Amino acid sequence: MGRGPAGGDGGDALEGEIFCARRLEVSTAQELVELVSGQARESLLDSDGLDPMRDNGVRAGWAARGLVAYVVHLGGATLTEEISVAAGDLLADLRHLFDALGLDWDAALASADMHYRAEIVGEL
Template identity: 55%
Template sequence: MGQKHSHGAVAEMRAAAIADTRAKVAEHGWTVIGVFPTPDRRGPNFAYTVGLSARGLPELAIYGLHTQIAHSLLNEVARRMVESGVALQTGDRIERVLVDDVPLVTVAMTDTTDLNMVRECYGAVAAAVQVVWPDGAGVLPWEDGSRLTDDDQPVRGRPPAARPLYHANRLPVTTAQELADLIGEQPKQTTLTREGTGPRRDNDIRAGWAGRALVAYATHLGGSSLTEEVETAASDLLCDMRHLFDALGVDWEAAVTRSDDHYRGEIFGEV
């Protein structure tokens, strides 16, 4: 009897959840379902919409974000798609949603296993699109150098082609003194690795400019600043830069946001 009661209770909960979802869809046009990891379902949090199917539009899903943020993002993207009446598809860029204005990118989902409530309400998932977010540098999960893994954000479809990245070439130095020796008396427009053209060469030049500033800082401090690991000298410089911003009355966070925006444009060859 206990087992039968358990099955009955589960069925009642399922029916109540479906009824609640349908009521929200009827009232608002769509709703967002949040799902958390359990012992039976490991992986990151994810959220997805239910209700867009009735409008002939794909449902939306997003993985790896805090539930409140995921709900907000999906509602905004859904609102835009409903207003335009145009279905999102693989490779579409969604801008002016994230705080730092890094675009989201969409991927048509070929694996919709997770969208259970859509199937409960409509019998099947007609179409669904995953909204994918990049790492802090603007690099998407399928692109070289991304810091995101499947544990952070699995991609449930075939992504668009990866964009080329143009990071500055790695310098063969470990200390500020070695960096100083490499820079020497080179003209400021000279790259520190190899000559070339295009965005990577531009970023090599930019790295050289910053390298000269770091060497000047370490030289001014003297002592072990030139011989300790270059990461230590660079970290000390950044810390002192924050003190300088305080002294100048300049907003550090705003400056970092602007620099991040410029950096993303430069590594993608967009500026």
């Protein structure tokens, strides 16, 4: 079932089956806007937890909507940028927000990584 590009950072190797979200074939922020604009919002509340690939697709959809809101707010050239540039800009701005709120960026990343790893092996 869903072996995919988990980790990739040289961290701990994951054993067993990996359930990454289905790949979204977009290259620009505008393409992502168009992809998610017509999709219904999904929830994990109606999930029985037996399809972690579907659940991780729902999670990816939530994040896609957040990235879309960011690029639409900025508008202009941001919409035509490669998706990796727009995502990187959002992460940088989130780090500025963490500074402004007095939150620990490294602790948040560690927690996010722990949750991500549990989700892709089907534990959450």
